[in-house]
Amino acid sequence: MKPVPHFLPPLQNVIYGYTRRVFDETAMNAQSFAMSLADKYLALTAPDVRTVPFRLGDDLAADMRNNAQILRRYMDGTVKVLPADLIDAWVLSLPEPFRAECERDLSRRRGLLPVRMVVAGGASRAVGLAELASEFGQLLEAIAPALADGRVDVADLPFARRILDESDDLISAVLAVRRQVQAILPEISAT
DSSP, X not given: OOOOOXXXXXXXXXXXXXXXXXXXXXXXXXXXXXXXXXXXXXXXXXXXXXXXXXXXXXXXXXXXXXXXXXXXXXXXXXXXXXXXXXXXXXXXXXXXXHHHHHHXXXXXXXXXXXXXXXXXXXHHHHHHHHHHHHXXXXXXXXXXXXXTTSXXXXXXXXXHHHHHHHHHHHHHHHHHHHHHHHHHHHHHXXX
């Protein structure tokens, strides 16, 4: 018997799904997101390799209409393929927690966990600790219903996806704190 092929959904569908959630669950709409996306895209992408005609000029109303129209054409399927040079700007334009969730799902497609880069300075360590505590609390909240009967089995399937998501988030937060500690090790041995 041949194994049933398991195809991943197109990458752009994952990104569009989180974008739709942003529109449904926040005050952000297509126009405001398109302007944020245009700003991020123009800041991250060199002019000679840009493939998307976003505009940020003197006429704010015209730029908003133009950029929102570009966004809608991607999301409604008029433009079939999300250009590679737009992917990073799009994901980075998603507000939290949607961006982190999207990053996790995109990384999971390749069997990876996203881990934030170490940022120099004391403030990043305090934020890292707060994030670590928050992620641990979210994992406990997700796993509590599954462990209510003292075991994890098929009856806990409705909780499985959230448990996996929250455990991945906690692992990523722990790895980020670990990297912060690793970053100071050369300084410790040098003194």
